[in-house]
Amino acid sequence: MAFNRRKLGALLGALLVTAAVAGVAGASPQGTPGVSSKQILIGGTFPYTGPAALYKTIPVAEQAWYAYVNAKGGVFGRKINDKTIDDSYNPAQTVPAVKQLVEQDHVFAIVGSLGTAPGLSTWGYLNQRKVPQVLLATGDAYWGNCVHHSCQGSTKPWTMGWQPSYPGEAKLYAKYILKNKPKAKIGVLYQNDAYGKNYLSGLKTGLGSHAGQIVDTESYNVTDPATVVGAHVGAIAAHGADTLVIFATPAASIAALATVPHIPGWNPLTILNNVSANRLFMLTAAKNGATLNGVVSTVYTASSTTQANLPGMKLAKAIIHKYAPALDQSLALGDGNIIYGLASAWTFTDALNHAGKNLTRAGLMHALRSLNEKNNPFIYPGMTVQTSKKRTFPMEQLKIIKWSGGATGDWHATGKIFSGLH
Amino acid sequence: MRNLPGLVTVLAVAGVLCALPFLLSDYHVSLAAQVGIFFIAILGLNILTGYTGQISIGHGAFMAIGGYTTAVLSRDHHTNLVLTMVVAFAICFVVGLIVGLPALRLSGVYLALVTFALAISIPQIPLQYSKFLGGSGGVQSSRTVDNLWIYAAAWTASAILFVLAWLILRGRIGRAFRAVRDSEIAAVASGVELPVYKTLAFGISAAYAGVAGSLFVLATNGFAQPSEFDVFLSLELLIGVAIAGLGSLWGILAGAAFVGLLPQISTSVPVIGAEHGRDVVFGAAVILVMLLVPDGFAGLLARLRRLARA
Numbered sequence: 001m002a003f004n005r006r007k008l009g010a011l012l013g014a015l016l017v018t019a020a021v022a023g024v025a026g027a028s029p030q031g032t033p034g035v036s037s038k039q040i041l042i043g044g045t046f047p048y049t050g051p052a053a054l055y056k057t058i059p060v061a062e063q064a065w066y067a068y069v070n071a072k073g074g075v076f077g078r079k080i081n082d083k084t085i086d087d088s089y090n091p092a093q094t095v096p097a098v099k100q101l102v103e104q105d106h107v108f109a110i111v112g113s114l115g116t117a118p119g120l121s122t123w124g125y126l127n128q129r130k131v132p133q134v135l136l137a138t139g140d141a142y143w144g145n146c147v148h149h150s151c152q153g154s155t156k157p158w159t160m161g162w163q164p165s166y167p168g169e170a171k172l173y174a175k176y177i178l179k180n181k182p183k184a185k186i187g188v189l190y191q192n193d194a195y196g197k198n199y200l201s202g203l204k205t206g207l208g209s210h211a212g213q214i215v216d217t218e219s220y221n222v223t224d225p226a227t228v229v230g231a232h233v234g235a236i237a238a239h240g241a242d243t244l245v246i247f248a249t250p251a252a253s254i255a256a257l258a259t260v261p262h263i264p265g266w267n268p269l270t271i272l273n274n275v276s277a278n279r280l281f282m283l284t285a286a287k288n289g290a291t292l293n294g295v296v297s298t299v300y301t302a303s304s305t306t307q308a309n310l311p312g313m314k315l316a317k318a319i320i321h322k323y324a325p326a327l328d329q330s331l332a333l334g335d336g337n338i339i340y341g342l343a344s345a346w347t348f349t350d351a352l353n354h355a356g357k358n359l360t361r362a363g364l365m366h367a368l369r370s371l372n373e374k375n376n377p378f379i380y381p382g383m384t385v386q387t388s389k390k391r392t393f394p395m396e397q398l399k400i401i402k403w404s405g406g407a408t409g410d411w412h413a414t415g416k417i418f419s420g421l422h
Numbered sequence: 423m424r425n426l427p428g429l430v431t432v433l434a435v436a437g438v439l440c441a442l443p444f445l446l447s448d449y450h451v452s453l454a455a456q457v458g459i460f461f462i463a464i465l466g467l468n469i470l471t472g473y474t475g476q477i478s479i480g481h482g483a484f485m486a487i488g489g490y491t492t493a494v495l496s497r498d499h500h501t502n503l504v505l506t507m508v509v510a511f512a513i514c515f516v517v518g519l520i521v522g523l524p525a526l527r528l529s530g531v532y533l534a535l536v537t538f539a540l541a542i543s544i545p546q547i548p549l550q551y552s553k554f555l556g557g558s559g560g561v562q563s564s565r566t567v568d569n570l571w572i573y574a575a576a577w578t579a580s581a582i583l584f585v586l587a588w589l590i591l592r593g594r595i596g597r598a599f600r601a602v603r604d605s606e607i608a609a610v611a612s613g614v615e616l617p618v619y620k621t622l623a624f625g626i627s628a629a630y631a632g633v634a635g636s637l638f639v640l641a642t643n644g645f646a647q648p649s650e651f652d653v654f655l656s657l658e659l660l661i662g663v664a665i666a667g668l669g670s671l672w673g674i675l676a677g678a679a680f681v682g683l684l685p686q687i688s689t690s691v692p693v694i695g696a697e698h699g700r701d702v703v704f705g706a707a708v709i710l711v712m713l714l715v716p717d718g719f720a721g722l723l724a725r726l727r728r729l730a731r732a
Contacts, residue, residue, distance in 0.1 A: 049701075051649075091560065092650030093685060095642045096456065099569075100686055103449030117560055121645040124566055192549060193558035221549045222558060 034108030035359050040075070040352070043083045043101035044113045050088030051222060054250050054281070055114055057327055058137060059084045061341030062112055064323035065349070075352045076359075083107065089114075091121035098122045102131055109134060109364060111348055112162075112341075116140045116195055119159075127158045132361050134368055135162040135344050135394075139169070139275070140198055144393040144422060158361075160368055162344045162394050164274075166195065167202030168421030169298055170247070172398055173271050174206025175418075176296065177243060181269055185215045187241030189232055189256055191248055192219040199247035199273060215239045220248070226255035233259040237266045244268040250281045257282075257290035272297045277401070279305060279334030279410060286407035293406055298398040299413065301343050302380055305334040306410050312377030316342055334410065343378035347371065347385055347394060368394075382417055396421050431671060432584075439577050443570055452569040452641070457675075457682035458576030459637045462583055464662040464677045466630020469587060471660075472668040473596065474623035475603030476525055480537030482656035483544035484514045484628040485635030486648075490548065490555060492636040493646035496563035503565060503640060507579065510632040518628025522621030541656040545648040556646070563644030572641050579633055584671075590626065591669075599623055631659075661704060664711055667718020676719040680707065 034041040046059040059082075066080040074080060083105060085097040094113075101107045109132035113119060116138045126133040136143055136159070142151055143161030177184050188203065190196035196219060204211045216239035218232035229252045236244060246256050253276035260266065277297035286292055304313050316339060320327050331338050352359070354367040371394055373385035383397040397419045401411040443451050463485060470476050488510035495501040495509060524536050548555035555561060567575075590596055598619045601609035610616055639646045658681045666677030688703050715722045 088649075090649045090652065091645055091647045092638065092642050092655075095645075096452070096685060099449060099452055103447070103452070117558060117647050117649065120560060120562070121643055121647065124562075125643050191558075192552060195558075221546070223546070223549075 032108065032360050033106040035078070038078060039081055040078045040359065041081045041083065041105060041107050042109050042111045042348075043085070043098075043105060043107040044111050045085050045087040045094050045097050045101075045118055046112075046114050047089040048084075048086035050090060051251075052089040052115060052249070055137070055337060057330060057335055057337045058114065058341040059112070060324050060327060061320065061338040062345040064319050064327075065342050065345035067323040068319045069349050075349055076357045078359075080349070080352075082111070087115075087118055089118065091117050094118035094121050095125070098125070102126070102129065108132075108359075109361065111135055112137055112344055114138065116142075116193075119143070123156050123159050124154075127154070127156045130158055130361060132158050132160075132364055132368075134158075134160045134364070135348055136160070137162070137340075137344070138195075139163045139166040140194060141165050141167050141422075144391075147392045148390070158365065160365075160392055160394070162347060163340070164300060164395050164398055165202075165393055165422045166198040166247075166273075167205065168393075168396065169274055169398060170199045170202030171206035172298060172400070172418055172421055173245060173296075174203050174208075174210075176271070176400060177269075178207070178210060181243060184213055184243040184269065185241050186213050186243045186245060187216040187218070187236030187239060187268075188214060188245045189218050189220065189229070189236060189248060189252075191252065192221050195249075196247050203245065203247075215241050220252055222249060222252070224252070226251075226258075229255040230259040230262075232256075234263060237263045237268075242268050243271070245271045246276070247273050248276055250276045250278065252276075254281055254285040254288060254290075257285040257292065257295070258288035261289055261291050270295045274298045274300070274398070277411070278336045279303075280330060280336075282403065282411075283333065283407070291406070292403045292409060295403040297401050297403075297411070299336075299401045299411065300380055300383060300395050300398050301336055301339040301378055303334060303336070303411065304331050304339060306412065307381070310377075310381065313339075315377055339378050343376055346376050346378055347373065350376070380413075380417070391422075393422050435671065435675070436581065443573060448569050451573050453683060453686060455569060455573040455576045455637075455641060457678045458573065458580050459634050459641060460659075460662060460682040461580045461674060461678035462576070462637070463631050463634035463659050464666055464674050464681070465580070465583060465587055466627040466634070467659050467663045468627075468666060468668070468674060469591070469599070469630070470623045470627035471663050472666075473591060473603060474599040474620065476620060476623060477530070477534045478537040478624075478627070478656075479534050479660055480521075480540035480544075480656050481627065481631045481659045482651050482653065483537075483540040484518060484631035485638055485655065485659075486544050486646075486651035487517060488514050488632030488635030489639035489646045489651065490561065490635075491632070493561040493563045493639050493644060494555070496565055496644065497561055500564050503563075503567065504575065507575075507633050507636045510636040511629045514632025514635075515625045515629035518625040519621050521628065522624030525620045525624060526617050538653075538656075541653050545651045548646075548648050558648055560645050560647030563639070563646075566644045567640055572637060575640070576637050579637065583630055583633065587630075595619070595622070658704070661708055661711075663718075664708065665718055667715070667720030667722070670720030670723060672723060673718055673720030 047053050048056045063082050066082050070079040087093040087097050112135045114137040119136050146156040190200045216236050218235055220229050220232050233256050246253050272295055302310055302312055307313055320331050351367040355363040369387050369389050371385055371387045376385050385394045387394050397417050399413050399417050400415050401413050467481050491510040491513055492506040495506045525533055549557055598614045601614050602619055662677035662681040665680050666673040
């Protein structure tokens with residue numbers, strides 16, 4: 001009998017624990033989730049660890065901006081509380097993290113989450129529940145196109161990106177090549193996934209009838225070591241290309257840039273996609289032997305090094321110094337991701353302001369579809385963050401930049417601002 | 423009547439599991455489902471590592487195979503999701519048998535290395551065959567299911583597979599597994615056919631991992647992607663087995679709860695913080711388990727029971 005009594009005790013204990021957990025979980029909020037008279041709770045997932053951890057300054061900069069806004073009284077008296085969770089760039093961790101934010105923390109919206117695959121793994125879920133999934137830090141074409149058109153079987157009206165679309169950016173490179181090197185023999189290094197293919201298809205579309213000038217396309221996998229990436233660059237040279245187009249993530253682009261000088265007699269025009277053109281990454285490439293002069297890329301945020309005197313850049317420096325001093329040094333070296341974070345967080349507070357005092361999720365989406373930010377202090381001077389009901393990529397402008405000054409050099413903008421890129 | 427206390431335990435656990443969805447919030451149901459998924463994987467790995475004494479640091483690879491089976495079948499053929507789990511079980515059983523072959527020649531750390539290679543190489547396959555398997559863009563199943571569905575499926579599968587494991591281990595096969603673990607030479611001398619039982623243990627545990635992987639992908643909103651099945655997943659399973667210890671339902675529940683709930687707990691506890699919280703807790707747990715309870719939770723229970731009797 002003693003045995004059974006002990007079992008009974010265990011069972012009762014288990015039931016008690018269960019009831020306690022259920023009691024804690026029972027409370028459900030009233031009105032718009034995450035919004036009270038004092039606070040707006042938002043959430044996001046970011047790769048603080050893992051293969052994309054180079055991007056981890058973005059959420060820190062965003063939180064610094066919110067801290068700055070809160071110190072000035074918040075938005076309509078509400079303080080913005082941004083809860084971020086590390087997902088290691090791994091969708092299997094993104095999903096429970098987002099479920100936790102939505103179902104447990106009852107956030108108002110998922111804001112700024114980073115990565116294409118993490119975004120894809122949660123957009124069905126978030127749209128089903130009508131939770132805004134906005135200002136995603138990825139430029140895949142999905143984030144703008146699936147608002148109106150059916151993608152993977154349904155539309156996704158609660159999802160939005162922020163940065164220029166990758167195909168749009170690639171079309172601009174095609175334009176640049178056709179204008180400056182019309183007889184170019186083009187070799188493309190691209191990442192073997194949706195991200196790289198988005199770029200490649202944009203480039204082909206942009207080249208149009210000149211797409212035949214692509215003499216070689218080489219794909220690498222995001223987990224490949226530097227030597228494999230280098231071998232692909234060697235293959236591009238062997239195919240006789242005189243123009244190297246790199247559509248890669250930072251680690252691979254650094255490896256590719258460092259390989260070029262090792263190929264005797266090869267001095268191609270090199271084009272590098274925006275995401276990898278952060279000055280910090282360029283300096284790392286130079287340390288690994290890359291000769292950077294003449295590399296071409298694009299920009300849509302202001303530069304904390306070459307444009308340090310802009311009011312926006314002075315503000316950035318002050319905010320980072322006060323609310324995220326650990327980033328002081330990388331900002332001084334020109335870490336574009338910090339400016340990116342500030343700029344996209346600025347858009348979020350701008351949308352909150354336009355959504356009004358009576359904040360709802362639908363109101364936020366409406367505000368995000370009618371953005372008109374000529375005054376975002378962190379984007380490139382003269383550019384506008386703009387959306388309409390039909391055009392849902394907030395940033396569709398880019399400017400060509402060229403590197404000069406070698407291993408201690410910097411990007412310098414040339415030419416006009418290109419608009420309507422998508 | 424020797425089994426009566428055990429039966430009472432099982433029924434009690436089953437009763438609590440049936441009651442949970444009525445008591446918990448939707449979010450906590452999703453966490454409980456996560457525990458159920460890891461329960462299946464750890465139960466299977468326990469048969470291989472605990473009972474047969476063969477180490478595997480690569481069972482995340484079988485979860486990947488199971489998960490992709492479900493996602494691809496659902497995407498291309500709209501197959502019933504429960505049916506895809508059965509298919510995942512079968513495919514992983516066969517692959518497990520094949521992978522079990524090197525186990526005939528290798529043992530200890532060498533076998534561990536082979537399975538480790540598996541954990542690294544299998545997630546590369548979708549990248550290589552990206553047309554069919556989606557590359558790093560992943561595969562999206564045509565149907566997604568809610569938390570309650572996954573909870574019910576995970577724990578129903580757990581119950582079925584638990585009974586299956588019990589049936590396997592209580593009889594001839596289980597005896598042969600234990601004989602292989604304790605001494606291969608003695609086992610052969612007693613007429614145990616080593617090749618048969620070693621590969622069989624691999625096959626069974628792989629099949630269990632396959633079902634777990636299938637549910638794992640369904641819990642990820644039906645989205646299968648290579649980085650979900652990184653090496654860390656395989657290590658998590660191994661740690662879960664170490665925490666579980668040998669042959670105790672409570673032990674496996676403890677191991678599954680640890681692995682299934684840790685990511686959430688580590689982000690919610692402010693002391694640990696968002697950054698590297700998971701890694702720190704896992705590292706500390708492994709060291710503590712190995713130091714304090716080398717036989718896992720099951721060993722701890724046995725020790726407590728002895729203390730209570732003394």
